[in-house]
Amino acid sequence: MKVTSAEFITSAVKRSGFPEELLPEVAFAGKSNVGKSSLINTLVNRKNLVRTSSSPGRTQMLNFFRINNQVNFVDFPGYGFAKVPLKVRAQWKPMVESYLKHRTTLQLVIILLDIRRVPSSDDSSLIRWLESFNIPFLIVLTKTDKLSQNKCSAQQKIIQDFLLLKREEVICFSAVTKKGRQEILKRIMSVI
Numbered sequence: 001m002k003v004t005s006a007e008f009i010t011s012a013v014k015r016s017g018f019p020e021e022l023l024p025e026v027a028f029a030g031k032s033n034v035g036k037s038s039l040i041n042t043l044v045n046r047k048n049l050v051r052t053s054s055s056p057g058r059t060q061m062l063n064f065f066r067i068n069n070q071v072n073f074v075d076f077p078g079y080g081f082a083k084v085p086l087k088v089r090a091q092w093k094p095m096v097e098s099y100l101k102h103r104t105t106l107q108l109v110i111i112l113l114d115i116r117r118v119p120s121s122d123d124s125s126l127i128r129w130l131e132s133f134n135i136p137f138l139i140v141l142t143k144t145d146k147l148s149q150n151k152c153s154a155q156q157k158i159i160q161d162f163l164l165l166k167r168e169e170v171i172c173f174s175a176v177t178k179k180g181r182q183e184i185l186k187r188i189m190s191v192i
């Protein structure tokens with residue numbers, strides 16, 4: 001997949017604000033600060049299509065982007081960050097669930113996990129929830145540049161076993177080295 005255009009469409013907190021269901025969609029979910037916005041920027045080869053931040057909890061709405069007039073990427077707000085105001089956190093679940101349950105164009109949910117950490121209960125509940133609704137997902141382990149190759153492999157195995165995942169459901173990635181970029185794009189192409 002060669003990315004020739006990438007543009008912001010809209011931000012929304014509820015279904016009435018979502019864009020029309022015209023193109024297949026891929027959603028990016030994961031804990032605050034795990035690197036969702038950075039992954040999208042890397043995939044589309046743009047430094048700042050999506051705003052990234054070193055302070056967690058910056059993205060608070062669903063942000064829709066159109067790529068190549070071929071697919072929409074949806075950047076989710078991160079979960080599990082205590083400093084995000086309670087009101088915003090309370091909004092997360094209904095917002096994300098109404099999107100995931102009803103979006104007919106949704107083809108794939110990419111769930112990001114920090115390769116250095118044990119997945120949280122929020123991570124596992126999201127995965128089990130997607131499985132129960134038969135929504136296809138892919139796990140991307142981020143920030144692999146922070147570990148040696150050996151340590152990465154060991155961590156990957158631990159996370160896979162912990163979440164009861166198959167090898168092919170997990171891809172290692174780094175926004176710094178761009179490792180995994182092509183593999184993720186290939187996977188996206190195969191579902192859209």
Ligand code: GTP
Pocket residue numbers: 030031032033034035036037038039051052053054055056057058059076077078079142143144145146173174175176
């Ligand atoms: P929220 O929108 O707050 O949920 O965060 P997010 O998941 O969108 O994370 P974001 O992409 O904003 O990245 C958070 C921080 O992690 C930023 O400082 C990034 O530069 C850094 N980061 C993201 N991906 C990587 C990576 O692969 N390697 C390294 N070393 N840093 C990364």
Ligand code: MG
Pocket residue numbers: 036037038051052058059075078
């Ligand atoms: Mg973000």
